[in-house]
Amino acid sequence: MAQLSLHKLSKNYDDNTPAVRGIDLDIADKEFVVLVGPSGCGKSTTLRMIAGLEEITDGDIRIGGEVVNDVPPKDRDIAMVFQNYALYPHMTVYENMSFGLRLKKVPKTEIAQRVENAAQILDITELLQRKPKQLSGGQRQRVAMGRAIVRDPKVFLFDEPLSNLDAKLRVQMRTEIKKVHQKVRTTTVYVTHDQIEAMTLADRVVVMNGGLIEQVGTPNELYHFPATKFVAGFIGSPAMNFVPCAIEETAGALRVRLGNDIVFPVPQDRTARYRAHIGKARLLFGLRPEHIVEQRQHMEPNQHAFEVELEVTEPMGMETMVFFLLQGTELCGRVNPNAGAQSGRRMKLVADLGNMHLIDDASGRVL
Ligand SMILES: Nc1ncnc2c1ncn2[C@@H]1O[C@H](COP(=O)(O)OP(=O)(O)OP(=O)(O)O)[C@@H](O)[C@H]1O
């Protein structure tokens, strides 16, 4: 068990294309941290540098307080699980799981104990004598995790370990990985491009973009208090709506204008913060689909009605997604399936301004 810290960590594969641009990150002992971001943002590179599989261009990596920049991978006491889990086909599950320990000349009785313990945690005890080809994808993934667990490393690194599995199994294994971490509590860095996987697994999520860290926070912090437009748009599905807006002041009260027809009062607790942006250009109004719902009998103080023509409706069972145009921008709301939403019809919706975000589109910062 150990803390892990990255200080000004950089990687340039060649002169022009920095893959990781000086990132700082402190991961606590026992913490489960997920690196998430679009393809090519530097997640795997970061993980491989931590593992020692990729040379670092600049900066420091510390494991348990010690700089490991020049420590070879096998001496870093790290176990890595990849997307392609590469079990030895001719070995049984038991042999696959114990292989690393046998190489290290760990006594036989201890190996048996560790393998049995890991098998119990992963619920694969009855599979120990099978060969990989006799296992399902999810079971193979478990064996790959078992191989990592038996080593009892300081840090687990996972690089998209579930992306070879079908959607249903991925969701199941996600829960399994979470359960395993609750039992084993090894410091973990997990890479995925799937924001839902990131949210569901992580103690803290690190959102990366273009080799930089955009924001670090708990899943709820990132969801409710995104620091940038990128994070606001990346976390959450369907994604947050963004519409060009202006902040106005009328008789001392602030209002947010979305085009000619729609003007909402700014919630009291935002007026001090938004006052500096009155009349500024290039502002965006951000609101998540679940904060645009059908008009109901009872309205909360920050809820305000507006009427639109629905372009498309998508029944999801539990709710219906409604899509409409505002200022030429397509927006999405989530309404009750019994609210009578129909494509081509007008509908009264309410926006919950208490959950609005104001974004400076020039800098990408949430204001
Ligand atoms: N061996 C390499 N040589 C040169 N460039 C590389 C190499 N490996 C990665 N890169 C580049 O570095 C950048 C970051 O790659 P990386 O593999 O870390 O991305 P990622 O976030 O893991 O993406 P994905 O979600 O697609 O796996 C990309 O622009 C990639 O093209």
Ligand SMILES: [Mg+2]
């Ligand atoms: Mg990758």
